[in-house]
Amino acid sequence: MPLTESSPREPIHTRTIVLNGFRRADGLWDIEGHLTDVKAYTFRTEERGQLEPGDPVHDMWLRLTVDDNLTVQAIEAVTDKSPYGACGAITDAFQCLVGLSVAKGWTRAVRERLGGVHGCTHLVELLGPIGTTAFQTIYPILARERARKAREGQGGQDTARQRPVLLNTCHIFASDGDVVRRHWPDHYTGDRTVDAEAGAAD
Numbered sequence: 001m002p003l004t005e006s007s008p009r010e011p012i013h014t015r016t017i018v019l020n021g022f023r024r025a026d027g028l029w030d031i032e033g034h035l036t037d038v039k040a041y042t043f044r045t046e047e048r049g050q051l052e053p054g055d056p057v058h059d060m061w062l063r064l065t066v067d068d069n070l071t072v073q074a075i076e077a078v079t080d081k082s083p084y085g086a087c088g089a090i091t092d093a094f095q096c097l098v099g100l101s102v103a104k105g106w107t108r109a110v111r112e113r114l115g116g117v118h119g120c121t122h123l124v125e126l127l128g129p130i131g132t133t134a135f136q137t138i139y140p141i142l143a144r145e146r147a148r149k150a151r152e153g154q155g156g157q158d159t160a161r162q163r164p165v166l167l168n169t170c171h172i173f174a175s176d177g178d179v180v181r182r183h184w185p186d187h188y189t190g191d192r193t194v195d196a197e198a199g200a201a202d
Contacts, residue, residue: 021137
């Protein structure tokens with residue numbers, strides 16, 4: 001269901017973020033983000049002169065290369081368009097993220113290294129959704145492969161008994177909720193009498 005109808009209005013600003021996850025032939029993963037900002041009106045900038053509607057004020061790219069553990073192996077940052085010519089001079093600073101893990105504390109670690117004058121506001125903001133995209137790209141594939149190996153007796157871990165990575169990360173994955181009760185019963189912390197009563201009724 002879309003948003004409700006708004007009061008009459010005119011477009012002013014559009015930020016577009018496109019995120020893609022790729023599995024590489026060498027066993028690593030590329031997570032790429034592309035950010036653009038455009039205005040719906042003509043305006044002048046100090047260094048670039050007049051910008052027409054739709055001409056990006058910002059046009060920036062980030063590629064994070066990570067391993068199966070979401071540890072950053074390489075990073076590439078590019079600023080194609082920005083208000084000032086010197087904006088892109090900071091992209092090399094993003095190399096400080098190599099070796100970090102895209103896990104709990106990722107956002108804090110990024111801010112500590114690249115916050116304020118040590119980075120670019122827009123590229124730093126892009127690292128948040130890139131981190132989420134990395135998880136969404138990698139976790140389902142590896143979980144599926146571990147489950148297949150377990151079924152085939154190839155030494156895969158028992159995924160039912162492992163602590164689910166998604167546990168308590170969202171209201172739908174609350175440890176006392178129905179999804180966890182159905183999919184990860186070993187980690188369910190809710191009222192187990194519900195299952196007992198349902199079994200008795202059968």
